[in-house]
């Protein structure tokens with residue numbers, strides 16, 4: 001029997017499915033679209049998402065398919081007037097192995113995630129839509145067109161127009177700015193080098209006209225062009241060709257429009273993320289401007305936060321654990337909405353300022369310090385990479401210890417004798433936080449730091465780590481070093 005039905009096989013639904021499937025949960029993923037999404041849309045993967053992908057076992061592939069954010073050359077008409085770069089390119093450090101924003105078309109990211117899911121024995125069912133559902137104390141009855149199915153939980157990763165959110169009557173609060181729209185299209189161009197990202201502004205008034213970013217791993221460029229209020233968008237090859245000429249890109253020839261869409265400024269977030277056995281994540285829970293490249297990344301991290309908790313509850317943990325999903329993720333969405341709206345509004349007045357990025361967009365600073373799951377000094381912080389020394393003198397890379405669906409206890413003192421097999425224990429000379437015990441959650445955040453081994457047992461009892469034997473990838477179970 002399916003335990004969890006995931007509606008929507010975008011990045012959010014796929015990550016949720018991987019997290020559940022690798023913990024042995026029977027999961028079904030449906031998508032109303034007859035085939036996979038084929039556009040570049042969310043093309044920026046933030047450093048924190050790359051760390052999540054490292055844990056999911058897909059980072060190498062994603063890095064191989066993607067590329068760095070190229071320098072930007074801004075033209076006023078045909079005259080180059082300014083150079084810029086989105087973010088700084090920095091060298092990896094021991095704590096941050098993936099410090100840079102990666103550009104990779106969204107359809108390529110989704111393909112990598114789908115392949116990973118296939119490896120776990122789950123295939124996305126395309127052309128199957130969730131049309132309605134009801135829930136009771138034991139489960140959810142979902143209507144998938146003519147089919148009715150019964151599951152224990154439903155995850156709505158069904159995008160901005162989420163059926164799950166609407167059916168639950170969860171308000172989607174915020175604003176829609178009808179006048180602010182832009183064309184986003186993947187185009188094959190000739191007569192344009194692929195060494196820089198070109199942006200065009202209107203001479204004198206400096207109004208943003210168009211940008212074209214070469215997409216790594218393809219022959220395409222992602223073209224972004226704002227529409228004037230009331231303008232009817234034309235998405236044909238000829239119309240895009242005219243737009244390029246108007247902006248000043250005279251040498252560019254449009255050979256093909258591979259994908260196109262019209263984006264409208266919709267800045268909203270859901271008031272709640274859960275109602276009983278139905279939960280929402282990703283664009284179903286929050287939508288905002290693509291400025292700052294936050295949307296896909298926030299959805300991936302919603303799913304990463306939810307996946308292990310849902311698996312734990314299905315394995316016997318208290319349902320209350322699911323409450324911490326909203327408690328931890330809703331405030332993050334609020335911050336992301338503020339940040340992306342600020343960058344979006346800046347872009348309307350100054351193209352040059354719009355490309356400036358601080359550390360706030362890389363998502364490495366996201367923390368859950370305010371969460372009921374965070375106990376002790378530095379609890380709730382991201383568990384950074386680094387090196388610890390085992391009691392035997394072996395140097396251990398932290399991300400190697402964290403990778404997989406388990407909890408990790410770094411113990412610089414005698415650990416509790418009895419621990420759940422879902423916790424891997426490593427005896428170390430000093431734990432990364434300096435405390436005797438550092439307990440790292442499955443999603444790479446510090447849950448607990450403490451001096452007393454009894455506190456570790458108590459904390460884990462409170463959360464009730466899953467006791468299900470089939471934590472598929474932690475074959476070694478509990479290891480003590």
Ligand SMILES: Cc1cc2nc3c(=O)[nH]c(=O)nc-3n(C[C@H](O)[C@H](O)[C@H](O)COP(=O)(O)OP(=O)(O)OC[C@H]3O[C@@H](n4cnc5c(N)ncnc54)[C@H](O)[C@@H]3O)c2cc1C
Nearest residue numbers: 008010011012032042130159282283290293294295296297
């Ligand atoms: C122009 C543009 C540029 C962007 N740039 C960036 C960027 O640089 N970085 C970034 O992080 N984000 C970016 N984003 C945002 C990013 O694309 C989205 O945030 C991301 O796709 C959200 O993923 P999701 O899985 O939550 O939803 P979606 O990708 O929307 O997936 C939802 C899926 O659910 C399916 N579905 C819908 N209804 C049903 C139903 N009833 N039953 C079954 N299936 C259903 C849909 O077919 C779809 O496949 C950009 C967005 C746009 C428009």
